[in-house]
Amino acid sequence: MxxxxxxxxxxxxxxxxxxxxxxxxxxxxxxxxxxxxxxxxxxxxxxxxxTMDIKNVNLVICDFDRSEFSRNFIEKFISSGFFSFYDEVESVDAIDRYLISGKVKVGIIIPANFSNEVGAGRTVKVQIIIDGSDANTANVVLGYVQQIIQSFSSDIIANFIFKKTGKLISTVDLKPRVWFNPELKxxxxxxxxxxxxxxxxxxxxxxxxxxxxxxxxxxxxxxxxxxxxxxxxxxxxxxxxxxxxxxxxxxxxxxxxxxxxxxxxxxxxxxxxxxxxxxxxxxxxxxxxxxxxxxxxxxxxxxxxxxxxxxxxxxxxxxxxxxxxxxxxxxxxxxxxxxxxxxxxxxxxxxxxxxxxxxxxxxxxxxxxxxxxxxxxxxxxxxxxx
Known part of the structure; x- marks a missing residue:
């Protein structure tokens, strides 16, 4: 052959x-x-x-100050798109019950002296309680919280300087740029x-x-x-x-x-x-x-x-x-x-x-x-x- x-x-x-x-x-x-x-x-x-994107995290608030400053602070969270307002309570115990039931993931406690301390330019402590049963979600949510608080603090600092000097001074001009996946999808x-x-x-x-x-x-x-x-x-x-x-x-x-x-x-x-x-x-x-x-x-x-x-x-x-x-x-x-x-x-x-x-x-x-x-x-x- x-x-x-x-x-x-x-x-x-x-x-x-x-x-x-x-x-x-x-x-x-x-x-x-x-x-x-x-x-x-x-x-x-x-x-x-x-998806790794976390949005519309249920948020419960306990506002002891009930001032314009505290409302602006709360609005920063709600308007961010990351958090969804669930309820406003009168006590810390009510926040605990919501977290235990799993209905909310984050609780914010605003002290009674919040507006006075912020208006005087002093540091004020705000308590943030996060459900950590899901560690990955908790870390992402914590990052969102820190980002919002930093943004609010920058606005307050700029307003405080304006009141003292009569000049509007920009303290930090942050312009982040994300490569390869700009929308972070x-x-x-x-x-x-x-x-x-x-x-x-x-x-x-x-x-x-x-x-x-x-x-x-x-x-x-x-x-x-x-x-x-x-x-x-x-x-x-x-x-x-x-x-x-x-x-x-x-x-x-x-x-x-x-x-x-x-x-x-x-x-x-x-x-x-x-x-x-x-x-x-x-x-x-x-x-x-x-x-x-x-x-x-x-x-x-x-x-x-x-x-x-x-x-x-x-x-x-x-x-x-x-x-x-x-x-x-x-x-x-x-x-x-x-x-x-x-x-x-x-x-x-x-x-x-x-x-x-x-x-x-x-x-x-x-x-x-x-x-x-x-x-x-x-x-x-x-x-x-x-």
């Missing part, structure tokens, strides 16, 4: 494997639903439901991370079931009887899922633009190229897992624990890696989603190019080649055993 004829046979066998995978997907309605609807569902849930932070999580779910979970399904149905023997070596078998198995995962990545970007106004500031071509590399990393991992496990149930469990969970926890998607124990920080270096997330956040939010992330991109390429090599060797071993 000539070499050219053998190549034609191999090419036809490769196309048959790819066609068979697409045929199986088209007959499996559940897989189609997972591939198309789950990414959109997760995007909407994370975009609208999961947490959805802009979540969507790139969601892309990495969905890509990992689509590639690892879906492809890891591929060979496991073949083994359970008894069709794996037919597969290895073709004139294809493990390299072409893995390629044929991976291409359909790579195309679908790539389609999902574009779908997420379009949905993020339409629903949340998230714009890609950097090179779209670079973003898609890195996404393709990350998709191949996930596909290779899925195929490696499918050669290790024997049943589809075991495959799903191993794939979920070994790839999806680490990609969610150890990729800097939600939880900052720098705040983790040293051991977990070391483990995170072996999670490809960490490097992918760093790159796409830089491209989408900052407009970075390839050179700003050359180290992360290089590691992803190395990981892609390494996992493909391991997957090929594992498949060779499996074929010999059968």
């Amino acid at each position: 000539s070499s050219l004829h053998l190549q034609k046979i191999r090419a036809q066998a490769l196309l048959n494997i790819i066609s068979k995978e697409f045929t199986q997907l088209s007959r499996d309605v559940r897989s189609v639903i997972i591939i198309v609807l789950i990414p959109l569902f997760l995007l909407i849930v994370f975009g609208y439901g999961v 947490s959805v802009n932070f979540f969507i790139p991370g969601l892309m990495s999580l969905i890509m990992m779910i689509m590639t690892v979970l879906m492809t890891s079931l591929s060979i496991s399904r073949e083994r359970e149905l008894g069709s794996f023997e037919k597969l290895i009887s073709t004139p294809l070596n493990p390299f072409f078998i893995i390629t044929g198995k991976a291409i359909p899922y790579a195309i679908l995962a790539f389609f999902d990545s574009i779908l997420i970007l379009l949905a993020g633009r339409i629903l949340f106004g998230l714009e890609v500031k950097g090179s779209l071509l670079l973003l898609l190229l890195i996404t393709a590399v990350f998709i191949l990393c996930g596909l290779n991992l899925g195929l490696i897992i499918s050669t290790i496990t024997k049943s589809q149930q075991a495959t799903m469990a191993v794939a979920f624990i070994s790839s999806v969970v680490p990609s969610f926890v150890l990729s800097d998607f939600v939880f900052p890696i720098r705040n983790m124990p040293f051991v977990l920080q070391l483990i995170s270096y072996f999670i490809p989603a960490r490097y992918y997330l760093e790159v796409i956040r830089g491209v989408i939010l900052k407009g970075n190019g390839i050179w700003e992330h050359i180290s992360s991109i290089s590691i992803l390429f190395v990981f892609m080649v390494w996992t493909f090599g391991v997957g090929t060797m594992r498949l060779k071993k499996l074929m010999r055993e059968i």
Whole structure:
């Protein structure tokens, strides 16, 4: 048999494997639903439901002064947009009851000498009580409180100087400038991370079931009887899922633009190229897992624990890696989603190019080649055993 004829046979066998995978997907309605609807569902849930922005925090006030100064002070909180006025009480005990019931998160106690002390230019103590049962929310709320009090104090200082000198003097002119996410929308932070999580779910979970399904149905023997070596078998198995995962990545970007106004500031071509590399990393991992496990149930469990969970926890998607124990920080270096997330956040939010992330991109390429090599060797071993 000539070499050219053998190549034609191999090419036809490769196309048959790819066609068979697409045929199986088209007959499996559940897989189609997972591939198309789950990414959109997760995007909407994370975009609208999961947010680090805290607004309309219920506020209860105990004002013993009842003066114009104290009303202006209270108005600073209500007009900020962070707090929502819930009730005004006559005693500190009433604030305690509200906090214990969980109806309010913040209580403010204004002393009776508030206006006199402020009018005289002296420091006055205002008690702020915050529900600390949710530590993260409490820290954010505390930051809001400090910001509002600082703004009120600056206004008072300026008015006090005007009364003493007859001249309006600006004490502090604060002009903050926020880069990369001016509106401080947490959805802009979540969507790139969601892309990495969905890509990992689509590639690892879906492809890891591929060979496991073949083994359970008894069709794996037919597969290895073709004139294809493990390299072409893995390629044929991976291409359909790579195309679908790539389609999902574009779908997420379009949905993020339409629903949340998230714009890609950097090179779209670079973003898609890195996404393709990350998709191949996930596909290779899925195929490696499918050669290790024997049943589809075991495959799903191993794939979920070994790839999806680490990609969610150890990729800097939600939880900052720098705040983790040293051991977990070391483990995170072996999670490809960490490097992918760093790159796409830089491209989408900052407009970075390839050179700003050359180290992360290089590691992803190395990981892609390494996992493909391991997957090929594992498949060779499996074929010999059968």
